Amino acid sequence: MAVPGLKVVAPSSPADVVGLMAAAVRDPDPVVFLEAKGLYPTKAEVPAGDIFDQLGTAKVLRHGGDVTLVSLGLMVPRTLAAAEQLQQQHGIDATVVDLRSLVPLDVSTVLGSLEHTGRLFTVEENPRLCGWGAELVSIVAEEGFTSLDGPPVRITTPHVPLPAADALEDATLPSTARIVETVAKSVD
Incomplete structure (x- = not known):
């Protein structure tokens, strides 16, 4: 994330693999495409035809009013x-x-969700020190x-x-049970 001019994406579904890869290939800048090996066995329907996503756009996969859970790659199915x-x-x-996508980072989607829920949790497979969650929390502290x-x-x-x-x-990785336990303790 810290290298200027380098974009970073990490899909969490088969359709996103196709769409984000197409966007990465067409992008004029270098793009690092991260694949989570834990997602390799994932199977899902991929729409026929061309799929072309836009780099730097987050997806809201589930709407709720109490907390916002933000994740990436392998952590997305566990978070859901x-x-x-x-x-x-x-x-x-x-x-x-x-x-x-980590770079560009779609902060507006996170801030929009946070306006409705008031609570933010990041779920990442990185160690706590200097992870993407730290950067997101820093931005939220400034802007939201x-x-x-x-x-x-x-x-983490x-x-x-x-x-x-x-x-x-x-x-070692955050599990569904650990996510549930952490969120439930924090909200109570």
């Missing part, structure tokens, strides 16, 4: 599952925003502070190298 559990188990209605009803919360991995063993990797 957590939003459903939060609704069913705790009565917390969550908006889920899939950033899809009056919309906040509580402190922004970042749900611990500050350790990501283990190669599947079981250890799963234990």
Whole structure:
């Protein structure tokens, strides 16, 4: 994110892979296309014909009035599952925003959601230190502070190298259960 002139995208669905790749190929600037290996087995219908997305546009995948959950790549399906559990188990209605692009960063979609919910949670597979969530929270503090009803919360991995063993990797990355627990504790 910190390299000027470099764009960064990370799809979370098969349709986004096609659309964001098409946009990346057509973009005049260099684009880093991040693929989450945990999403490789994902299967879904992809619309026929050309799909061409715009870089720097987030998608609101679920609308809710209590909290805004922002995630990217592999964390998007976990965040959506957590939003459903939060609704069913705790009565917390969550908006889920899939950033899809880190550079350019669609801050306006996040700020728009935050105006309705007042609470911001970022869910990322990065360690807490210097992650994209820290940058987003910083921007929200500058541009959307009056919309906040509580402190922004970042749900991240611990500050350790990501283990190669599947079981250890799963234990390190934010899980649906950890997202639910963190949001429910913060809202209560």
